[in-house]
Amino acid sequence: MIPGRSRLSVLIFLVPPLLLYGVAVLFPIVQSLFLSFFSWDGISDMEFVGLENYSRMLFGDDVFWHAFLNALGYLAICLVLQLGGALVVAGLLTSLRRGREVVKTLYLLPAVISTVAIAFLFQRIYSLEPEGLLNRVLGWVGLGDLRRAWLSDTDTVLAAVSAPEGWRFTGLYMLIIYAALLAVPKELEEAARLDGASRWQVFTRIRFPYIRPVWITTTIMAATFALRGFDIPYLLTNGGPGQSSELLTTYMYKTAFTSTDYGYASTISVFIVVECLVAVWLIVRLLGRKGDA
Amino acid sequence: MITQPAPAPVASPRTPRPAPRPRRKPSVHHALSTALIVVIVVVQVYPLAWLVLTSLRSEDDFAAGNPFGLPESITFDNYTRAFATGDTGTYILNSLIVTAGANLLIVLLGMMAAYALQVLGFKLAGFVRGLFLIGIIVPVQIALVPLFIDYASVDLLDTHLSMIIPLAGFALPMSVYLFSSFFQYIPREMYEAAALDGAGPYRVFGSITLPMSKNTVVTVVMVNSIFIWNDFIFANTFVLSEGLKTIPLGLQNYIGAMGKVDWTATFAAVCVMITPLLLAFLVLNKAMIYGLEQGATKG
Numbered sequence: 001m002i003p004g005r006s007r008l009s010v011l012i013f014l015v016p017p018l019l020l021y022g023v024a025v026l027f028p029i030v031q032s033l034f035l036s037f038f039s040w041d042g043i044s045d046m047e048f049v050g051l052e053n054y055s056r057m058l059f060g061d062d063v064f065w066h067a068f069l070n071a072l073g074y075l076a077i078c079l080v081l082q083l084g085g086a087l088v089v090a091g092l093l094t095s096l097r098r099g100r101e102v103v104k105t106l107y108l109l110p111a112v113i114s115t116v117a118i119a120f121l122f123q124r125i126y127s128l129e130p131e132g133l134l135n136r137v138l139g140w141v142g143l144g145d146l147r148r149a150w151l152s153d154t155d156t157v158l159a160a161v162s163a164p165e166g167w168r169f170t171g172l173y174m175l176i177i178y179a180a181l182l183a184v185p186k187e188l189e190e191a192a193r194l195d196g197a198s199r200w201q202v203f204t205r206i207r208f209p210y211i212r213p214v215w216i217t218t219t220i221m222a223a224t225f226a227l228r229g230f231d232i233p234y235l236l237t238n239g240g241p242g243q244s245s246e247l248l249t250t251y252m253y254k255t256a257f258t259s260t261d262y263g264y265a266s267t268i269s270v271f272i273v274v275e276c277l278v279a280v281w282l283i284v285r286l287l288g289r290k291g292d293a
Numbered sequence: 294m295i296t297q298p299a300p301a302p303v304a305s306p307r308t309p310r311p312a313p314r315p316r317r318k319p320s321v322h323h324a325l326s327t328a329l330i331v332v333i334v335v336v337q338v339y340p341l342a343w344l345v346l347t348s349l350r351s352e353d354d355f356a357a358g359n360p361f362g363l364p365e366s367i368t369f370d371n372y373t374r375a376f377a378t379g380d381t382g383t384y385i386l387n388s389l390i391v392t393a394g395a396n397l398l399i400v401l402l403g404m405m406a407a408y409a410l411q412v413l414g415f416k417l418a419g420f421v422r423g424l425f426l427i428g429i430i431v432p433v434q435i436a437l438v439p440l441f442i443d444y445a446s447v448d449l450l451d452t453h454l455s456m457i458i459p460l461a462g463f464a465l466p467m468s469v470y471l472f473s474s475f476f477q478y479i480p481r482e483m484y485e486a487a488a489l490d491g492a493g494p495y496r497v498f499g500s501i502t503l504p505m506s507k508n509t510v511v512t513v514v515m516v517n518s519i520f521i522w523n524d525f526i527f528a529n530t531f532v533l534s535e536g537l538k539t540i541p542l543g544l545q546n547y548i549g550a551m552g553k554v555d556w557t558a559t560f561a562a563v564c565v566m567i568t569p570l571l572l573a574f575l576v577l578n579k580a581m582i583y584g585l586e587q588g589a590t591k592g
Contacts, residue, residue, distance in 0.1 A: 009494040017406035024462020031439035092330045114523040116541040117563040228432030
């Protein structure tokens with residue numbers, strides 16, 4: 001509390017930000033919840049349908065469940081690439097003696113590139129005709145049998161649209177995890193080594209538990225980002241072929257802006273929010289020690 | 294990591310070389326991890342290097358030659374074609390307007406909210422912090438349909454503002470959070486001394502808090518600019534007219550406009566449009582990396 005502050009001065013500083021935040025974020029959330037109980041195409045009158053949209057979504061819509069499972073697959077691939085990849089590189093980086101800054105910068109580069117550009121890039125990397133980078137490399141290393149059109153093969157398309165998203169943000173998480181690893185006290189690690197701990201034991205017993213709070217933050221970030229992932233799948237395949245790379249977000253988008261079914265689209269977006277909240281809750285439950293998360 | 298394509302051994306010129314063997318402790322482990330990190334960085338950076346190389350390659354070379362090696366000769370024709378096709382200048386200008394507008398709101402309002410929460414303090418501060426937390430967790434998709442409907446009713450569709458409002462709104466929580474954690478470290482004594490000299494909360498904000506926050510401003514602007522400059526979903530939903538398109542939307546035109554995709558020109562356009570942000574990033578990346586590390590590890 002600084003001297004001379006008044007209730008009015010607090011309001012003057014607080015009201016403008018809350019106004020913008022309310023208009024852009026809070027009010028739309030409430031409005032989505034409201035719309036999810038209606039059937040509305042944007043033109044004719046809104047019709048109150050109660051929970052009908054929800055029962056349609058949960059019990060009568062195969063595409064929804066398909067998209068939900070795909071979203072979980074997308075989430076899994078992103079988490080493995082981003083957190084796993086980030087951890088490996090961060091760990092390696094701590095034993096690097098020079099060039100750390102260069103590696104950090106280079107590794108972060110893809111995060112700066114527009115998703116549209118990334119979609120173009122990967123379209124070319126995955127293509128079979130003309131032969132893209134991935135297929136060319138498979139041929140070189142003697143795995144030519146695996147060559148295929150990654151984006152039109154229903155078996156591979158989900159992985160193919162997830163990988164660019166994972167690739168893109170690995171650098172961001174690497175940076176955060178690396179900063180956390182640097183903060184692990186060297187005395188702890190050395191004491192463990194003197195007691196005969198292997199590198200792996202130092203990692204699992206000392207480093208990993210020590211940076212647990214950062215794990216929680218990064219896992220929440222990566223998970224909620226993956227659950228809202230949209231751009232790259234939308235641009236690469238638009239959910240296809242068929243529904244094999246449809247995510248909840250792309251399905252919601254099409255329901256809203258192609259089929260102009262605003263009510264049902266809002267129901268799906270409420271589900272996406274619930275999904276994110278459940279994910280955060282689960283992460284805190286699973287990673288947090290009881291009581292201190 | 295494994296599912297990513299292993300690239301050709303064309304190391305990008307800026308890849309760090311393995312460090313020379315250290316004098317004291319020559320260790321296999323160290324050499325291995327250095328080699329591994331070089332490989333990983335190449336995997337990470339090669340696609341981008343390939344993008345740049347392709348934009349400098351002649352069309353024939355791209356179609357007939359080895360498209361993954363070094364180009365036979367360097368040409369800037371693709372850039373000429375790229376500029377001739379789309380309205381590159383307009384896209385860049387629109388992106389600048391949206392990025393500047395949203396950043397202005399994010400910095401100013403974020404700082405004000407953090408000042409009220411952290412420095413002035415009030416009874417419901419915990420509740421307001423909780424409100425801001427919602428915006429970090431909740432995905433932006435929730436706002437698309439409602440904002441589309443609201444904008445249509447107040448005639449905001451297809452304006453710069455229709456992108457700026459949600460971009461700034463969803464970025465505000467993170468900025469409030471970063472400014473709050475910075476304001477914790479401004480010593481109380483400074484405020485008290487200023488109060489003795491007769492400064493009220495507005496003077497304190499203008500002459501102490503604001504000027505001292507310069508570094509945090511750089512961090513906030515840099516982090517947000519990456520997301521705003523590259524925003525696709527709000528621009529794609531709320532903007533229709535050609536003259537208002539930002540870079541991500543403009544890029545899409547290169548695919549549609551030419552029937553058969555002119556990849557070398559498309560990649561040239563990509564290079565032109567990612568360059569401004571890339572330059573800013575390379576110049577300011579120390580500040581940004583510092584801010585990200587601080588922000589996340591303190592969380």
